[in-house]
Amino acid sequence: MDLYYSPGSAPCRAVLMTAQCVGIDLNKKLLNLLAGDHMKPDFLKINPQHTIPTLVDNDFVLWESRAIMIYLVEQYAKTDSLYSKCPETRARINQRLYFDMDLTQAFGKYFYGPMMKKTPFDPEARKHLEKQLEMLNKLLGGNNFAIGDSLTLADLSLLATVTTLDVASTAKSANVDIKKYPNIKKWYDYMKAVTPGYKENYEGSLELKKFLD
Template sequence: MDFYYLPGSAPCRSVLLTAHCIGIELNKKILDLRTGDHLKPEFLKINPQHTIPTLVDGDFSLWESRAIMIYLVEQYAKTDSLFPKCPETRALINQRLYFDMDLYMTFGKFFYPPAMAKTPFDPEGRKKLETQLELFNTLLAGNNFVVGETLTLADLSLLATISTIDMAQFVKDFNVDVRKYANIKKWYENMRAVTPGFKENREGCLAFQKFFEGK
């Protein structure tokens, strides 16, 4: 399977974490958005929306990280532990995946424009991000995992996002500390211990940092 991605991208890393968990190898193809790789005709034939991550499995192509994660589990996982068949559990995982999408978009709107342009951060944007983190902290109360008692796709997607927000601390005046939330900190430390692929996720976070330090 060909996997078009960037190591520093949180959505891309959530797919890589999923692949690690189910024990499959992806043929990784770095797509450099800065040089317009995503707009080349050969990639537009694969993904007219020209976004990453994008997965190509034979004649089938798919984009949007959470959709790819679910596809990989349903198609290749030997068990359903990451995305259990129980309707209620699966519904909660889906809800948390949508929550993660909103959290990452909130982070992106707040972080990327000023980080790219080296302009001041918007206090209202910071407030919105912190409100989302406070909600995530509440959702984690009394739990080691996002849903249930084992690692699921919800943990993997949120791990990619939270680790990116955590790494963003290197940018001056970002001032959003995920570790100040007790439940998030506990969950994050647990993820470090139990998540296959955590090392590659960390390397991706460092690539994210390196990119902005070179700006």
């Protein structure tokens, strides 16, 4: 099973952590986005939308990280602990996954310009990001897990995003600190200790440092 990915990508790292939790090995195929690997004809034949992560499982091709995560669990997991079959629990997991999409977008609007184009940080974009972090802090509510009493896909997707935020916030003039949100800090510290694949997730996030001041 092939996974086209880049270690600096939070969505890619969320898929890698999911695979570790499920207990499957992925054949990782590194794409250099800055070199345009994702726009080469061979990759476009696989994924005309030219996005990562992209999973190839025999003749089945899938992109979008959260769709891949759900597929890996439903196809290969021995239990439903990561993605409960209970409709209410699954709906709550889905809600957090959709929320994480908003958080990722808020991160991108604030950080990508300064990181990739060396433009100044936008105070309005920071306010929006902080509102999303305040909401995450509220949703976590001091619990160890995003949903219920065990690790789910919601945790894995959010963990990849928050790890990226943690690393990116070291940039000069970023003025974002996830540690000031007590529920996020408590959850994040717990995730570091219990999540399979966290070390690889963190090491991958350090790729962002080459773009930071």
